[in-house]
Amino acid sequence: MKPGNNGAKILCQNLWKIFGPNPQKLIASLDHNKSKEEVLAETGNVIAVKDVSLEIREGETFVIMGLSGSGKSTLIRCINRLVEPTAGTIIVDGKEISSLSQAELREFRRKKMSMVFQHFGLLPHRNVLDNVAFGLEVQGVPKVRRRELAFQTLQLVGLKGWENSKISELSGGMQQRVGLARALAVEPEILLMDEPFSALDPLIRRQMQDEFLNMRSALNKTVLFITHDLNEALKLGDRIAIMKDGEIIQLGTSEDIVLRPVDNYVAEFVRDVSKSKVLTAQTVMEKPKAVVPGGFSLGQAHHFMTRHGFDFVFVVGDDRRLKGILLLNDAEEAVKRGINNIDEVIRLDFPESTADTAIEDLIPLIVATDIPVAVTDARRRLRGVITRTVLLEGILEKSENGNAISPAVLRGRNRIGVG
Ligand SMILES: Nc1ncnc2c1ncn2[C@@H]1O[C@H](COP(=O)(O)OP(=O)(O)O)[C@@H](O)[C@H]1O
Ligand SMILES: [Mg+2]
Numbered sequence: 001m002k003p004g005n006n007g008a009k010i011l012c013q014n015l016w017k018i019f020g021p022n023p024q025k026l027i028a029s030l031d032h033n034k035s036k037e038e039v040l041a042e043t044g045n046v047i048a049v050k051d052v053s054l055e056i057r058e059g060e061t062f063v064i065m066g067l068s069g070s071g072k073s074t075l076i077r078c079i080n081r082l083v084e085p086t087a088g089t090i091i092v093d094g095k096e097i098s099s100l101s102q103a104e105l106r107e108f109r110r111k112k113m114s115m116v117f118q119h120f121g122l123l124p125h126r127n128v129l130d131n132v133a134f135g136l137e138v139q140g141v142p143k144v145r146r147r148e149l150a151f152q153t154l155q156l157v158g159l160k161g162w163e164n165s166k167i168s169e170l171s172g173g174m175q176q177r178v179g180l181a182r183a184l185a186v187e188p189e190i191l192l193m194d195e196p197f198s199a200l201d202p203l204i205r206r207q208m209q210d211e212f213l214n215m216r217s218a219l220n221k222t223v224l225f226i227t228h229d230l231n232e233a234l235k236l237g238d239r240i241a242i243m244k245d246g247e248i249i250q251l252g253t254s255e256d257i258v259l260r261p262v263d264n265y266v267a268e269f270v271r272d273v274s275k276s277k278v279l280t281a282q283t284v285m286e287k288p289k290a291v292v293p294g295g296f297s298l299g300q301a302h303h304f305m306t307r308h309g310f311d312f313v314f315v316v317g318d319d320r321r322l323k324g325i326l327l328l329n330d331a332e333e334a335v336k337r338g339i340n341n342i343d344e345v346i347r348l349d350f351p352e353s354t355a356d357t358a359i360e361d362l363i364p365l366i367v368a369t370d371i372p373v374a375v376t377d378a379r380r381r382l383r384g385v386i387t388r389t390v391l392l393e394g395i396l397e398k399s400e401n402g403n404a405i406s407p408a409v410l411r412g413r414n415r416i417g418v419g
Contacts, residue, residue, distance in 0.1 A: 284394025
């Protein structure tokens with residue numbers, strides 16, 4: 001952690017941007033309760049960003065979502081100082097951006113962060129490879145090296161073989177891949193993405209979102225992503241800030257925004273969102289009670305199950321690492337056959353998820369089998385359990401007004417096996 005930035009990669013404090021005849025004078029005397037329209041009508045000034053404070057953590061994808069004109073582009077451009085803020089501070093890696101000299105600023109823009117734009121911003125007379133190498137050229141990277149890096153980056157974005165093509169020969173989706181490759185080629189720590197997928201057809205757009213998610217986990221960059229599309233925000237963002245008239249009106253995770261909208265404006269936005277896309281295993285899972293240590297004999301485990309009325313137990317090692325699941329039917333049969341080694345009877349093949357798996361993706365697991373889903377962490381330690389009943393109750397409870405539950409799942413409710 002660097003001093004003065006609370007461990008944040010990017011920190012904005014009380015940031016303002018006003019476009020108009022006399023922003024500095026206006027800001028000193030401004031009545032904060034006046035709306036953007038009132039201020040414009042009375043003074044001719046446009047409040048594009050109004051008193052925004054936020055903190056973007058290292059490695060997260062932070063999404064700013066808002067309708068057109070809400071101030072998203074102005075905010076992101078303040079962060080790399082393509083736009084000079086009227087007031088407030090921006091600190092990146094502990095360094096205040098406004099204090100940078102022109103030379104430092106150039107260095108900062110080249111090395112620290114790169115930007116991907118909605119309309120690609122490519123150089124039409126250059127081929128694909130030279131577009132991607134452009135940022136490296138500006139940095140003075142020697143030709144051979146920059147071509148090598150550009151080749152590698154094109155491979156990363158799925159454009160291998162297109163190096164010598166003209167930009168005009170590429171579809172929109174491919175052009176945006178070039179835009180992304182150009183931004184990535186300079187190996188920035190921070191990616192600023194201003195509606196990068198908004199100009200693409202829905203199908204290509206979804207594909208780009210999926211690839212972005214894959215790439216993001218491989219690259220480990222801090223990303224500030226802007227969109228006017230709520231579904232895109234929910235899909236991509238670790239955290240989301242909702243902007244309206246230059247202000248951030250809610251900041252939180254997808255779940256926060258969908259389950260706990262702060263006002264009618266946000267509530268209206270999220271009304272049609274399928275809750276099962278946003279709710280995660282974490283929200284509905286229960287603390288596992290049906291757990292026995294790996295050292296138990298089959299007889300001991302069987303006794304434990306009958307005493308507590310469990311249809312199944314998870315079998316875990318010393319550090320709570322999951323070894324397998326023992327089903328009551330299997331245990332009874334094995335006991336009859338005189339087997340006493342639990343390892344011979346436990347099942348190793350059962351549904352498993354992580355805490356951040358969307359409920360939407362749990363439903364097929366639960367429907368396909370009577371065995372409950374084990375929720376485990378990266379080291380495969382048992383964190384929670386989700387049975388069909390728990391899942392259904394979770395969905396029902398969390399979406400009273402919801403449209404999240406598919407009729408097929410509800411029908412399955414009468415056929416509950418284990419749990
Ligand atoms: N250069 C400018 N001069 C005057 N007004 C501007 C300028 N750039 C943006 N604005 C105004 O600032 C507000 C926010 O714009 P913008 O940041 O582009 O929003 P978004 O990216 O969310 O669509 C809008 O009202 C817009 O008209
Ligand atoms: Mg914009």
